[in-house]
Amino acid sequence: MSQLTIVIANYNEKNFVEDCLNNLYEIKQKELPDLKVVVKDQASTDGSAEIIKEKFPWVIFIGGDNGGLSKAYNLGYKATDTEYVLFLGMDAYPTTNSLSEIMEYFEKNSDVGAATCKVVQKDGSLDMDAHRSFPTPWVSLTRLLGLGKIFPRSNLFNHYFLPGENMNEPHEIDLCISHYMFIRRKVLDEINGFDEDFFLYGEDVDVCYRIKQVGWKIMYLPQWECLHLKGGSIGIRKTTRDIVKRPLEHRLKMQKLSTEAMQLFVEKHYKDKYPPLIIKGTYLASSILGKIRVFMESLKK
Numbered sequence: 001m002s003q004l005t006i007v008i009a010n011y012n013e014k015n016f017v018e019d020c021l022n023n024l025y026e027i028k029q030k031e032l033p034d035l036k037v038v039v040k041d042q043a044s045t046d047g048s049a050e051i052i053k054e055k056f057p058w059v060i061f062i063g064g065d066n067g068g069l070s071k072a073y074n075l076g077y078k079a080t081d082t083e084y085v086l087f088l089g090m091d092a093y094p095t096t097n098s099l100s101e102i103m104e105y106f107e108k109n110s111d112v113g114a115a116t117c118k119v120v121q122k123d124g125s126l127d128m129d130a131h132r133s134f135p136t137p138w139v140s141l142t143r144l145l146g147l148g149k150i151f152p153r154s155n156l157f158n159h160y161f162l163p164g165e166n167m168n169e170p171h172e173i174d175l176c177i178s179h180y181m182f183i184r185r186k187v188l189d190e191i192n193g194f195d196e197d198f199f200l201y202g203e204d205v206d207v208c209y210r211i212k213q214v215g216w217k218i219m220y221l222p223q224w225e226c227l228h229l230k231g232g233s234i235g236i237r238k239t240t241r242d243i244v245k246r247p248l249e250h251r252l253k254m255q256k257l258s259t260e261a262m263q264l265f266v267e268k269h270y271k272d273k274y275p276p277l278i279i280k281g282t283y284l285a286s287s288i289l290g291k292i293r294v295f296m297e298s299l300k301k
Contacts, residue, residue, distance in 0.1 A: 002034035002035065003032075003034065003083050004032060004035055004082050004084045004086060004099060004103060005035075005036040005077060005080040006024060006035065006037045006085075006088050007038050007040070007077050007085060007088070008037070008040070008089070008090050009039075009042055009069055009072035009073065009076070010039050010040070010041045010042060010044055010048055010049065010052065011041075011042040011043075012046040012048060013046075013048055013090040013091065014044075014047055014048040014051065017051050017090060018055065020088075020090050020091070020092070021037070021052070021055075021056045023093045024037050025056070025058070026096070027096060030096060031096060031100050035099075036080050037058070037059050038059070038062065039059050039060070039061055040062045040064075040073075041064070042065075042066035049061075060079055062079060067196070068198070068199035068200060069178070069198070069199065069200050070193075070197075070203040071194075071196045073087055073178065074194050077188060077193065081185075083185055084182065085183050086182045086183075087181040087183070088179060088180060089179030089180070089228065091179070091230065092119075092179050092228045094117070094225075094226045098117060098224035098225060098226070102115065102117065102182055102221065102224055105221065109217075111216070112216065112218075113187040113217060113218065114182060114184070114211050114218045114219075115182045115219040115221050116130045116177070116181060116220060117221050117222065117224040117225055118220075118222040118223075118226070119177070119179075119225075121227075126167065129177050130177050130179075130180060130220075131165070131173055131176070132162065132174060132175050133161075133162055133173075133174045134205070134209060135160070135265065135266075137279075137282045140282055141285060142156075142157050142158065142159070142160065144285045144286075148160055162174070167220075167222060170222065171219070172217050173219070173220045174208060174218065178207070179228060180228065183211075187211055187214075187216055190214055193207075194206075195268075197268075199260075200254070200257045200261070201257050201258045201261035202262060202265050203261075205261075206265055206268070248297075248298065251297050252294055252298065255294045255297050258293065259289065263286050266282050266286070270282070
């Protein structure tokens with residue numbers, strides 16, 4: 001039986017489809033002949049779905065409407081029965097041997113439920129969104145006030161990115177992004193997969209929180225690497241604005257969804273954990289941040 005399934009959601013990512021799937025095909029040929037790749041298409045209109053079906057017949061293709069990223073991930077991983085699942089972005093490119101070696105790591109570390117690797121952006125910098133803490137009220141406040149940029153090495157004011165850790169050594173983290181999230185299937189089954197209330201954004205924060213709640217470790221494993229052309233599908237990241245051109249309406253929607261996801265997470269996990277005044281302050285802070293993001297996005301071409 002195949003051990004690994006890679007699940008990808010595609011939403012109008014024609015610019016990345018061929019490079020991504022060609023990279024995975026090379027891994028399949030050289031490293032993991034039984035590798036399964038599932039692509040859930042999110043009602044794409046740019047021809048990317050047709051490219052997948054015509055040029056990559058070995059891919060398990062799932063069509064249908066766009067019910068959100070969490071729903072796509074759930075449909076994708078349930079389409080197979082492999083022991084491990086890697087949720088991957090269409091704009092992400094794992095290096096050869098990394099997947100088989102991460103599986104070996106999981107075999108030797110039975111307390112690890114999920115992990116990510118060293119995720120690198122096209123300019124060579126680390127994608128720190130793959131190495132984060134949970135957004136507690138304090139962490140969210142310091143993030144909103146920009147204290148992390150002023151004190152980037154402070155664990156108190158920049159705990160959002162866990163600055164006290166040695167980035168060259170494996171260590172435990174709170175959460176990673178779902179554009180490279182390696183998980184045991186039995187862990188997904190234990191937590192009932194992704195929460196489909198999270199349409200876009202926050203699905204990774206929520207699933208990692210629940211993985212931790214049931215006692216599994218989440219690890220950062222920098223001995224393996226993945227290139228991430230960040231923002232390929234959403235079009236609001238400066239890292240890929242030169243590659244992806246999205247209309248203003250779409251970009252503003254993405255910014256609003258980011259704020260809504262944060263508020264949903266607070267409502268779900270923190271409402272009964274912190275005093276009401278703190279929760280109201282967190283809602284207010286996220287609303288302010290959301291308005292700032294929407295305003296700044298409206299100024300960009």
